[in-house]
Amino acid sequence: MPLISNLGHVGIICDDFLKMRDFYTRVLGLTVTDEDPERGSCFLSADPDNEHHELALGSANESRHRTRDVGQVSFIVSSMDALRELNRRFKEEGTPILRTVTHGISHSIYYEDPEGNVGEVYYKTGYVVKQGFSRAIDLDAQSDEEIFAFSQSFEATEGPFQGAKLPVASDD
Numbered sequence: 001m002p003l004i005s006n007l008g009h010v011g012i013i014c015d016d017f018l019k020m021r022d023f024y025t026r027v028l029g030l031t032v033t034d035e036d037p038e039r040g041s042c043f044l045s046a047d048p049d050n051e052h053h054e055l056a057l058g059s060a061n062e063s064r065h066r067t068r069d070v071g072q073v074s075f076i077v078s079s080m081d082a083l084r085e086l087n088r089r090f091k092e093e094g095t096p097i098l099r100t101v102t103h104g105i106s107h108s109i110y111y112e113d114p115e116g117n118v119g120e121v122y123y124k125t126g127y128v129v130k131q132g133f134s135r136a137i138d139l140d141a142q143s144d145e146e147i148f149a150f151s152q153s154f155e156a157t158e159g160p161f162q163g164a165k166l167p168v169a170s171d172d
Contacts, residue, residue, distance in 0.1 A: 104129025
């Protein structure tokens with residue numbers, strides 16, 4: 001049995017703490033569950049009744065060095081309507097959208113937050129498609145039905161999940 005059960009949260013050290021707090025609350029709609037403005041820390045959750053925080057923001061200072069080489073911070077959305085609403089908000093806010101894709105298993109928007117960190121918002125499809133897979137979708141021009149049919153078609157052509165290809169250490 002693995003020792004780790006889930007990802008707990010991601011922390012980002014911010015140059016402009018208030019701008020980042022505004023983006024993640026106003027644009028993405030996360031809830032502030034706790035914060036200490038004097039310390040420059042803020043804890044945010046998409047589901048505060050079940051998880052205190054999935055994202056922690058901290059103000060950069062002498063003792064807090066920026067995190068480097070984080071690939072992305074990803075948030076699950078509850079519906080295609082929510083994904084489309086975030087697409088609209090990103091465009092309205094001038095948030096850089098890097099790509100909008102299906103991974104077969106999900107429909108995703110990759111964006112940059114105000115400090116250039118890459119984020120992803122995605123809706124889980126339930127389809128089984130081997131990963132590192134990605135194809136462009138257009139949330140403005142395609143219907144949900146078209147996007148889902150396109151995504152599901154890759155179950156047959158790309159194959160199921162493959163598991164580990166290289167040796168994995170064990171406790172044995």
